[in-house]
Amino acid sequence: MSGDVGELLRPLVPRVLGVLVRRYGQFDACEDAVQEALVAASEQWREGGVPDNPLSWLVTVATRRLTDHWRSESARRRREETVAAREVPDAAVAVPDEDDTLTLLFLCCHPAVSPPSQVALTLRAVGGLTTAQIAKAFLVPEATMTRRITRAKESIAAAGSTFGDPEAAGYAERLSVVLQVLYLIFNEGYTATSGTDLQVPELAQEAIRLTRAVRALRPEDDEVAGLLALMLLTDARRPARTAEDGTLVPLDAQDRTRWDRAMIAEGTELIGRVLGRAPVGVYQVQAAIAALHDEAPSAETTDWVQIAQLYEVLQELAPSPVVTLNQAIAVAMVDGPGRGLELLDSIAADSRMQQGHRLDAVRAHLLERAGDAVGARECYLRAAGRTGSVPERRYLEEQAARLG
Template structure:
């Protein structure tokens, strides 16, 4: 687990998107503005711990970054770039103090529809999250050079498609907000359960997703899906301390020590989703958060209200149908109606190309076969699941389950 950031680092990370938003709005030139902000952040990191934090840290950062950007724009190369990009950028607007709305506008820009989901995530973490290219590269287990190229291509794509530093309106706003929430959701998921590598969780990445979602929640306090996503993250992240044993091995939900769960985060998540469900039309994130709340409110695994969870999945499959929802619903069906009922549903999913190469389909099938007493078939399914995951902790867990079944025979 990484240590908490220093007061200076936390302050810089909070102000970074607002400072970048102010420069992009005022001058355009996303690339140059981002570089100038990074230089200002480095200057602050060097000076503030020894000289003290200025009374107006955001204003200090904007002043320093603006000076760096102005110097860059004076060069001949920057002038030529400015001429060619002018048609794709808003003309510099009147100077005004940066607002929290700049953070949301920057998120909308990073989640431009011209970008792939992976590029949206990388650019969001870089521009809004304030993470360095090296930090993002390490989080996604790719070389820093590769991640730098991915981020550069994302910026170039935004420039070439005429991305403007303005908040979209009408239907486009809804579509862009959905992309923003999806990017934050994927960032959190990668932090909560790493898709590959030697560690089960990247807690700092999950925490960053929660921080960014809180920022969106502050800007859009009446949006039910924003509240639902934040609630889902909190209710899921609350279990982090119990998800692995002292050796880093995965501990499944039903076997976790629930006294290790973060009750404050659970209370906050339950309050958020309860309020959202009573004031807005239920959406996918709210429904997923409601399911997580049912799990978290059970003192023991045996106390879990599976009929309620199944009812929520029945609603979720109508609101947001998809193979992952059906896979999770099959587990709920098995817990309510028996493992064979769940296995029947899995047969219908076996031919879905989106799941056939994913380890979770095989892992769920193995779990239900084990519950049904079909140990040999379960052992083979666990081995098959282990061969499809790139996560070392998940592979060890699946192999251990298979080995335990062999010992029982």
């Protein structure tokens, strides 16, 4: 497939798949039909040129491939009437509804599917990434990712879900799951949980692209806007987060002239437009915090008082040990490291904080600020042993070595 045709096809894939899934419901069969339509497009468009309405062309061809497949099965006679009843003329599929992309996102985020599988299926079906690409991003064997995606499809099929109007009852609740999945994808791209690279830019960029699509479909939802703003304001720092050799550069040491000012401007404008409207959601508050970091010319001039206040709001909206962890940093900047350490003590026994490295990493930082070099060194080393990210581990080990 030529590069030009490939670039044209990629954003159309979820829309075509969404049309078929909405109409016929069988995810696997619909996906196979779409893949066949893509092959046909790559062959025919290269020779005959791109049709006037490529989306309509793909939907029509995929629909025909799907009905042909059903007719050829061993149960053809029993299904023919159903297929004929479902079949529609070309005119009926000529202008697919843009909401089919959102329908597909909702399908991938079905509650019957586990969170890791929701992420994988979303990237495969909506993001258009290959199974090999997804497996590489999450550092698992391709066979493992294939099984994960297959199980997700089987869970959806077993649940017998049907999807109609995205405004129907239950979709508001599902939208929050969609946003959570997109947030998980972004976070894994921004700071990979394992591997030799600190970041997987392709994942973060894909999450932003998909969130933009949701934003276009649901412009009235302020939490969608908040999530998009949060991603933009956070990803804007990506160019300065690593040195040339891949070494991690912490926020307070980053060259802020390397931050993407266009992304910061877009994110700031977006969150400024929606933040004053009630009700305020968790993504909006996090975006406001990110904006305060991005607008400060240096770590020292950051408005830590306002950031600490926003973390209090976040605790009221969605209390969690992760919020407390981040709040401890802000509070320490305002009231001193001792107060921050007290907050860390309040979540030390929480089982959700036992496996990761961040609690020890933050504690090490605050202990160092408090003058306890021995305790800080121990915590840096403990944190280094608990992260799967090579750049993070090297950074933490360097901090420990610096303290003797």
